[in-house]
Amino acid sequence: MEAFSSFFDSQAESRNRWSYDSLKNFRQISPVVQSHLQMVYLTLGCALVASAAGAYLHILWNIGGILTTLAGVGTIAWLMATPPYEEKKRISILMAAALLEGASIGPLIGLAIEIDSSVLVSAFVGTAVAFGCFSAAAMLARRREFLYLGGLLSSGISMLLWLHFASSIFGGSTAVFKFELYFGLLLFVGYMVVDTQEIIERAHLGDMDYVKHALTLFTDFISVFVRVLIIMLRNTAEKNEKKKKKKRRD
Template identity: 50%
Template structure:
């Protein structure tokens, strides 16, 4: 029993580490893309991302009345990941634009990017945990059928 508990803790720690590294890689790549892009190239994303967030909110309200299945959960999870990756692009370019206009509030800018990073990290962590649980369930079923 302890061995089983220890392996699950190690498994969870590796999932957290891989989720953190994956979030860092995604964040670095999309921040780099925003930094290397032409000025104001991704600022159009603000309206689109806000609309998608509003649509996801309406889906949340609708699911209170209709019910929420696994499909809706997956849509919200993956769509939320895509939205916050887009927000990394948008927020980075907004910070550049604000700085060019004289707004050097680095604490607010850091918090904007930190919130994007945390949102990406949480979604990747949920995806990886869900996939690990499904893989473990399939392995148990395979062993049960074999025995």
């Protein structure tokens, strides 16, 4: 009994120590950097609203497609080429890029509304919760603790690109599609942590470009959201198909 009690006592002490150490790690973020992070997440929220507006415009006028995707890429390139001191212009360009991104994923969102609108809400809420949890984990962890994962994630992205390229030439299968979907989800969830810590480190080094940092997190958020939505739609479609088969048998 004493061995068991000592074990549980040690576990409790380790949990308390982790909580205290986490708070100490959060204090390592200077007030200036904390203010910068507030601006980053505020800008990110505005970009998500603009993206939702773009998806709504697609549902109204069916504007999403290849053209909006190419225009979004061009807008992002324009944003990166704009000097940081042109703050208002860069914010406007970011909102335009988010609007075009929302229109580009508009067909997927429209499909989700047709199948089951609750899936769309669940996918967004799940992505937001995951984003908040992993961002908080990156802030509470020791500085630079997860930055080493950047190389591994970049290698994973390269592997996905080559796999997608090979599938487009030689033809893909359902198994390959599922692997790309789930592995890509894992990669971009990892990027949420790595990019958050990288933004903190860049801010400590004097890089206060909150527009560029918000764009980075916006890209991570949309990438995770799209994959979560596709996974949930596939599961819903499979369930509906099974129900139809049962009704036919009955």
